[in-house]
Amino acid sequence: MFTGIIEDIGIITNISKLGGKWEFSIKTSLLRQDIQEGDSISIDGVCLTATKVEKDTCFADASLETLSLTTLKEKRTGNRVNIERAMKSDGRFGGHIVMGHVDGIGTIVGMKKEGDSIRLEIEIPSNISWYIVKKGSVAVDGISLTVNDQRDTIFVVNIIPYTTSRTTIGAKNMRDKVNIETDIIGKYVESFMSKAKGKGIDLNFLYEHGYVKGE
Numbered sequence: 001m002f003t004g005i006i007e008d009i010g011i012i013t014n015i016s017k018l019g020g021k022w023e024f025s026i027k028t029s030l031l032r033q034d035i036q037e038g039d040s041i042s043i044d045g046v047c048l049t050a051t052k053v054e055k056d057t058c059f060a061d062a063s064l065e066t067l068s069l070t071t072l073k074e075k076r077t078g079n080r081v082n083i084e085r086a087m088k089s090d091g092r093f094g095g096h097i098v099m100g101h102v103d104g105i106g107t108i109v110g111m112k113k114e115g116d117s118i119r120l121e122i123e124i125p126s127n128i129s130w131y132i133v134k135k136g137s138v139a140v141d142g143i144s145l146t147v148n149d150q151r152d153t154i155f156v157v158n159i160i161p162y163t164t165s166r167t168t169i170g171a172k173n174m175r176d177k178v179n180i181e182t183d184i185i186g187k188y189v190e191s192f193m194s195k196a197k198g199k200g201i202d203l204n205f206l207y208e209h210g211y212v213k214g215e
Helices: 064-069 161-166 184-196 203-208
Strands: 008-017 021-027 040-043 046-054 057-063 080-085 104-114 117-123 137-140 143-146 149-151 154-159 177-182
Touching (some): 040 057, 104 154, 177 184
Antiparallel strands (some): 008 021, 040 046, 046 057, 104 117, 117 154, 137 177, 149 154
16 A cells, blocks of 8 residues: 655666566665565556565566556656655555555646646546545545546646655646546445445445444
8 A cells, every 4th residue: 555655756767578568677766765576666656566676776567457557558768757665554644545556547638837836637537537526635646636626527636846846747748648546435435335225224234244243
């Protein structure tokens, strides 16, 4: 699990396109701290496994399915990416619950300065717009952000200077693609309600689905 608080901007130094996967080589200062082989890392909001660690470079594989669902397929050598290590159980929770499971790809359709911040409008697929809630949380390229407004398939976020300086979001341009992960809580609520539909929610239903325990 991640929190959406980006720890470093890494640089892709090589991409090996193999049969059923792409292997990314990523230079990051986080290796001086603590990334071990087998650790989960978030690369632009995509949860990958560090398969190998050498000096200041970690290696991570992306399957063809992951490539088809994220912006990783558009990456090139030299591109900068947001990196976050998996949250420790005793760590501070500064953002929101981010799983690293991208729901869809968004497109930046609006961008303008608002004071010292940047207002971004992002268009997303209609099938995930249901999960976007005004003043709720969303992960954009792995960055935990607050939804300031939402209409149909477009939502708005404001990027403060600190976030611009610590992530890749400040280098984005109109029509650029970004990875979108909606809030996991909304998905659980939808799943719960769909199971309850037509059955009614009573004590027996709560027992059946493990929300309450018997004596």
